Amino acid sequence: MEIIDWRDASQNQPTAIALGFFDGIHLGHRHLMEEMIRMAGDNGWKSCVLTFKQHPLTKVFPKYAPKLITSNEEKLRILQEMGIDQVVFMEFTDEVMNLEPRDFVKKILVDRLKAKGIVVGFNYNFGKKGTGNSKMLESWSKELGYDVKVVDPIVDKEGQVVSSTFIRNLIVNGKVDRVAKYLGRDFSVLGKVIRGKGLGRQFHIPTANIKIAENHILPDAGVYYTTIEVEGEMYHGLTNVGHNPTFENHPFSIETFIYDFDRDIYGNTVQLFFHKKIRKERKFDSVDALIAQIQSDIAMIREKYVKGRSIR
Numbered sequence: 001m002e003i004i005d006w007r008d009a010s011q012n013q014p015t016a017i018a019l020g021f022f023d024g025i026h027l028g029h030r031h032l033m034e035e036m037i038r039m040a041g042d043n044g045w046k047s048c049v050l051t052f053k054q055h056p057l058t059k060v061f062p063k064y065a066p067k068l069i070t071s072n073e074e075k076l077r078i079l080q081e082m083g084i085d086q087v088v089f090m091e092f093t094d095e096v097m098n099l100e101p102r103d104f105v106k107k108i109l110v111d112r113l114k115a116k117g118i119v120v121g122f123n124y125n126f127g128k129k130g131t132g133n134s135k136m137l138e139s140w141s142k143e144l145g146y147d148v149k150v151v152d153p154i155v156d157k158e159g160q161v162v163s164s165t166f167i168r169n170l171i172v173n174g175k176v177d178r179v180a181k182y183l184g185r186d187f188s189v190l191g192k193v194i195r196g197k198g199l200g201r202q203f204h205i206p207t208a209n210i211k212i213a214e215n216h217i218l219p220d221a222g223v224y225y226t227t228i229e230v231e232g233e234m235y236h237g238l239t240n241v242g243h244n245p246t247f248e249n250h251p252f253s254i255e256t257f258i259y260d261f262d263r264d265i266y267g268n269t270v271q272l273f274f275h276k277k278i279r280k281e282r283k284f285d286s287v288d289a290l291i292a293q294i295q296s297d298i299a300m301i302r303e304k305y306v307k308g309r310s311i312r
């Protein structure tokens with residue numbers, strides 16, 4: 001898979017291009033990309049995804065910019081697995097933000113990226129103030145020499161349209177067990193194991209404290225059944241997300257007790273998969289009561305998920 005700079009017009013192979021921010025690369029996005037790959041394959045064009053390096057709202061309305069389900073690295077990994085030929089990560093600069101819809105299509109898609117096919121979703125908007133839409137793409141297609149495919153929304157059994165916003169809401173409400181159905185994979189975060197306050201080890205419950213990117217979305221405070229990939233191996237885990245309210249002024253942390261594991265992994269990069277919220281995070285009257293609760297959580301999860309279930 002090639003990563004192309006949109007300013008580089010030197011590549012002169014015709015492309016079929018899928019357009020969108022594609023946070024999460026959920027089932028709707030996948031469906032759209034599969035249509036694009038099919039169009040590319042049928043015509044001997046390269047399959048191409050055009051997206052932005054940063055969410056447009058970080059520039060337009062920073063206050064409303066969402067935390068993201070996928071980092072750019074994760075997006076690239078998934079796109080590569082899908083067999084996409086080219087990815088273009090545009091910087092959402094002032095120049096790009098202010099492009100009139102037609103200029104975006106003509107100057108960037110057609111002239112530079114050699115678009116012969118353009119695939120977008122039913123609700124796709126583009127160009128200055130989001131004034132461009134699929135009807136416009138269709139109206140210019142003959143003159144500018146490309147085919148357009150507008151894909152219908154993917155909806156679930158209850159008629160809910162799958163969208164990045166809907167999935168983000170499930171995550172921040174702790175409904176991580178419902179997310180896999182829409183993403184087509186478990187929700188996960190990538191992070192680095194850092195030093196905590198060392199209290200856990202003191203309580204004989206060692207935990208890996210995980211630091212993730214500022215702009216990555218996280219489930220709300222609580223205790224979650226998780227699995228964790230460490231150095232290529234999967235383990236069961238129990239993760240607390242929050243401020244550890246039993247302790248005054250404890251910093252926000254994500255910490256995982258890893259089942260049947262005893263290695264020093266400070267500095268390692270790990271991937272944490274969230275499966276099920278077990279309970280809310282609570283303030284306990286004593287440290288002893290907190291430890292008793294954590295031990296009982298650990299035992300309950302061992303019974304329910306860990307025993308006899310190898311994930312390696």
Ligand SMILES: Cc1cc2nc3c(=O)[nH]c(=O)nc-3n(C[C@H](O)[C@H](O)[C@H](O)COP(=O)(O)O)c2cc1C
Pocket residue numbers: 196197198199200201205207209223238239240243244245246247253255256257280281282283284290294297
């Ligand atoms: C499974 C699990 C559940 C936890 N639940 C709570 C909780 O409900 N309330 C709380 O204050 N801290 C909770 N904690 C966090 C502990 O307070 C934490 O492990 C301890 O403060 C150690 O912090 P440190 O990593 O900074 O040393 C939980 C930790 C784990 C591993």
Ligand SMILES: Nc1ncnc2c1ncn2[C@@H]1O[C@H](COP(=O)(O)OP(=O)(O)OP(=O)(O)O)[C@@H](O)[C@H]1O
Pocket residue numbers: 019020021022023027028029031032119120121122123124151152153154155161162163164165166
């Ligand atoms: N459920 C869906 N089915 C088919 N196409 C979709 C679906 N959701 C989004 N798309 C299309 O995928 C492309 C990328 O859309 P976008 O990144 O805005 O995703 P989104 O899920 O609609 O996000 P948001 O919830 O932030 O609006 C667009 O062309 C959009 O129309």
